[in-house]
Amino acid sequence: MAELRWHPLINDWIMIASNRQARPTMPKDYCPFCPGSGKVPDEFEVLKYDNDFPALSQNPPVPDPVDTEFFKTRPSYGKCEVILYSPGHTVTLPELSYEHVGKLVNLWCERFSEISSDKNIKYVFIFENRGEPVGVTMPHPHGQIYGYSVVPKKIQLEMESAKTYKEEKDKCLFCDMLENEMKEDKRIIFKNEHFTVFLPFFSEYPYGVYIMSNKHKNYITDFNEEERAALAVTLRDTVGMLDSLFDYPFPYMMCMHNAPVNVEEKIDDNFHFHIEFFPPMRSKDKQKFNASSETGVWAHCNPTCPEDTAEELRAAYKKFTKKEN
Helix, strand or coil, X not given: CEEEEEEXXXXXXXXXXXXXXXXXXXXXCCCCCCCCXXXXXXXXCCEEEECCCCCCECCCCCCCCCCCCCCCEEECEEEEEEEECCCCCCCCHHHCCHHHHHHHHHHHHHHHHHHXXXXXXXXXXXXXXXXXXXXXXXXXXXXXXXXXXXCCHHHHHHHHHHHHHHHHXXXXXXXXXXXXXXXXXXXXXXXXXXXXXXXXXXXXXXXXXXXXECCXXXXXXXXXXXXXXXXXXXXXXXXXXXXXXXXXXXXXXXXXXXXXXXXXXXXCCCCXXXXXXXXXXXXXXXXXXXXXHHHHHCCCCCCCCHHHHHHHHHHHHHHHHHHHX
């Protein structure tokens, strides 16, 4: 069974992918992402790998006959890819060179363009799940790309908020948010010519940093060569900062927000490229769980003060860069 089902209470489509439940347990000491596995080339630096158990596909099965006049389904059309960061099974992102991470950024751009060329795709989501606390069973460094046939609910909300703000103030909501964060300076972690890393005023997670482009760009593919190289540096140093916080590979969900694709609505002034991190730890050995308030009504509670946590992150960034030098 693989289909989309309509959730009428929140006006959103839910992916039903029971085929993924049948994923086999990998033999001990075997990794399909490692050279020699027979699944990938013997030599590569970064690599696109089609997901073996996709929740979405460009040749989706016909939905099961469970729909009614009230309960609606649609085919699970889309694309699911795995992006391998390195052939090294245990290497971490901060251990890769800036040049190597630059090749990863270029691969993301290449795949974003390719997936966007399918006019049935409305949103391309680049993301990474890292660490056991977020359910990762494959430690080999990798991220994923999903191409959805619908615009996900959170992106819809961001677009609606940005559109309303633009209509009321004739400004970009994201640009104004970044400008005000820089003016306050309390939650800025580090920045360079092209990107700023900060802990938002409204951070839902203790260490939930954002990476935002300093210039108003809609898509990762809008960046020139210099900006792509700067994104590689920024991303590598952000993960290095998180790893230096408690001196272990810090678990996180990294979510890259680009504007929707192949939609009729004009988006030039209403969206701004950024990356959101959702690290599940609230301290070195304590995990932040999304309990009833967060899950049931989306009412988030951050158990830390963002201004204080920003101080911790700035110290971790200095620690990482000092070690690098």
